[in-house]
Amino acid sequence: MPPPQKRPRQSPNAKIGLLQAEVDSLRAELEHLQLGTEAAQELQRSSVTPCSTPRSASVPSQLPLVTPSLDTALPAEVAAIRPNLLEDPLLNVLYPGWPADLPTPTLTFRLVEIYFSRPGIHTGMINQSKFRTRLTLPPTHPNFPHSSLIHVICAIAATTVPETLFASESRYWQHHASPSEYHVRRCKIEQWVCVGQGSRLAVLGLTHLRSAAEPPLSQLGVEPISLLPGTADEDELYERAMTFWMLFLADRFASAVNHWPCSINEADVTTVIPAEGAPYPNALQLGESIFSSVNSPRNSHFCTSHPPEFCGPLQLLLKAVVLFGRVVTFHRRAPESATAKRCKDPNSFLRAFRESDLFQRLAMDVQDFLSSIPPHYSFQHYVFNFSPDDLAAPCLALISGLAHSANILLHEPYICFVWLSAGRVLIRQIAIKQFKGETDELDSLREHVATIVTACRALDIPYGANCAA
Numbered sequence: 274m275p276p277p278q279k280r281p282r283q284s285p286n287a288k289i290g291l292l293q294a295e296v297d298s299l300r301a302e303l304e305h306l307q308l309g310t311e312a313a314q315e316l317q318r319s320s321v322t323p324c325s326t327p328r329s330a331s332v333p334s335q336l337p338l339v340t341p342s343l344d345t346a347l348p349a350e351v352a353a354i355r356p357n358l359l360e361d362p363l364l365n366v367l368y369p370g371w372p373a374d375l376p377t378p379t380l381t382f383r384l385v386e387i388y389f390s391r392p393g394i395h396t397g398m399i400n401q402s403k404f405r406t407r408l409t410l411p412p413t414h415p416n417f418p419h420s421s422l423i424h425v426i427c428a429i430a431a432t433t434v435p436e437t438l439f440a441s442e443s444r445y446w447q448h449h450a451s452p453s454e455y456h457v458r459r460c461k462i463e464q465w466v467c468v469g470q471g472s473r474l475a476v477l478g479l480t481h482l483r484s485a486a487e488p489p490l491s492q493l494g495v496e497p498i499s500l501l502p503g504t505a506d507e508d509e510l511y512e513r514a515m516t517f518w519m520l521f522l523a524d525r526f527a528s529a530v531n532h533w534p535c536s537i538n539e540a541d542v543t544t545v546i547p548a549e550g551a552p553y554p555n556a557l558q559l560g561e562s563i564f565s566s567v568n569s570p571r572n573s574h575f576c577t578s579h580p581p582e583f584c585g586p587l588q589l590l591l592k593a594v595v596l597f598g599r600v601v602t603f604h605r606r607a608p609e610s611a612t613a614k615r616c617k618d619p620n621s622f623l624r625a626f627r628e629s630d631l632f633q634r635l636a637m638d639v640q641d642f643l644s645s646i647p648p649h650y651s652f653q654h655y656v657f658n659f660s661p662d663d664l665a666a667p668c669l670a671l672i673s674g675l676a677h678s679a680n681i682l683l684h685e686p687y688i689c690f691v692w693l694s695a696g697r698v699l700i701r702q703i704a705i706k707q708f709k710g711e712t713d714e715l716d717s718l719r720e721h722v723a724t725i726v727t728a729c730r731a732l733d734i735p736y737g738a739n740c741a742a
Contacts, residue, residue: 300367370413372420374459376445376452381423382408383438388430398515400508421460421467428456471516472524472536474500479517480537482544483563484510484555510553517544518591525598528605529682535602539595545569546591548583570595576642586668589650593675596642600679603635604686627687639680646672696725 368378375381385408389401410417431453439452446455478499485503504510521537528535545554546568554566564571567578568588576596579589607626626632650669699722706715 296367368412370411372412372423375420375423376427376442380439380442381427384427384430384434385423387434388426391430391433398512398519400512403508403512419467421463424456424460425464428453428460431456468520468523469536472520475517475520475537476541479513479520480542480544482510482514482517482553484553507552511547514544514547514553518546518594521598522591522594525594525601529597529601532605534605535598539570539598539602542570546588548588549585551583568592576638577645579645579647581647586650586672589646589672590668590675592642593672593679596639597675597679597682599635600639600683603631604682607686632683636680636683639676639683643673643676643680646676692725692728696722699725 371378376384385405404418407416407418408423431451446452449455449458478501481499483503485505501513504513521542524535524537527533543563545563545566547553548568554563554568563569566572566583567574567580568583569575572578575592579592584592650672699718703715703718703722706712706718
């Protein structure tokens with residue numbers, strides 16, 4: 274019997290080379306499968322048309338995916354290879370460190386494409402090209418998108434697609450009613466913490482956003498402290514400015530709901546609301562201070578001037594948020610006695626408080642903003658025949674809703690809301706009787722309304738006359 278032959282020992286470098294060759298072979302096979310389905314998906318691209326903006330059109334997408342069809346599920350060949358990230362070792366090789374609570378990379382990429390193909394208020398804060406590029410980085414890379422942000426995108430996209438999109442996907446959302454609910458629950462607390470932290474860190478670089486091409490603010494060399502390096506890149510300036518104003522929006526909403534102090538003081542803000550497709554304003558372009566921009570909260574015409582080249586639906590919405598925040602801050606800083614009495618015993622103090630310069634100026638700003646909204650953006654003139662993909666539809670409702678909420682919130686603590694509720698009921702009853710052609714008791718109802726209007730006028734409350742009109 275011949276002695277057994279010894280296997281030649283391989284060096285560690287040779288083993289690494291063999292492993293790398295196997296990985297390259299698997300990657301080539303994966304790319305081949307994706308290319309095999311590209312022709313079929315090309316015919317269905319028209320069902321989802323990605324957004325094209327001046328900002329994203331100049332930079333080609335770096336994500337090697339075709340636009341998904343909403344009428345088809347994942348490619349059968351790809352889904353068969355990787356039904357679940359946790360069960361398929363191939364994905365652990367191709368995507369090491371992929372977050373375990375996210376769906377497979379293929380489905381995640383497709384949901385991201387669907388998200389950017391659906392216009393909405395939330396898409397303005399994220400640069401599409403940069404996000405797609407960062408999504409192709411290894412999950413362990415520091416520039417890979419935060420998992421909670423990916424969850425938010427997947428949650429929004431999942432609400433706009435049929436269930437057939439997930440037909441070939443293992444039910445990673447088990448114990449939840451839908452994929453969207455799963456993603457929301459996975460990121461809700463983390464996003465809340467991130468927004469809170471962001472609103473506190475915003476004062477270290479986002480409240481005084483300037484282009485690097487702009488000269489220093491002070492000749493004395495005293496500059497606001499910033500954690501972010503200066504930049505003159507328009508994409509980066511837009512993203513930073515929009516990030517700040519979305520943080521401002523979240524901060525004001527939290528303060529309104531919980532009556533907490535605002536984390537961002539408007540007096541410290543000089544960042545301008547960015548305009549889509551227009552460069553971020555600077556002193557060199559304007560020929561004067563950046564505060565001369567109509568989108569600067571420090572401009573005296575901020576609430577009344579809305580030129581179309583600088584103010585679209587999103588910019589008007591953020592202006593309404595600023596106005597709403599001013600009312601919220603006003604009530605937080607009002608004397609306790611002014612809000613506690615609730616007009617149960619109206620006296621000279623309440624009247625003097627309503628006649629104060631700050632109250633009157635704020636009430637005038639709200640009225641001026643409502644009257645200055647362009648007709649094609651005015652919600653009361655809007656025809657309700659918009660499509661679900663219309664960006665203006667949710668913005669218009671929020672613009673009018675926030676402005677009217679600010680108006681109500683400003684006056685409500687200083688009036689007897691029971692009077693206005695009774696007046697509205699009486700006016701509705703009068704309208705019903707007039708519609709039916711009934712004339713009995715109309716005079717009596719009108720007398721009751723006149724009594725309420727007289728009482729409101731005695732306290733300088735304009736809502737009585739407005740409702741009666």
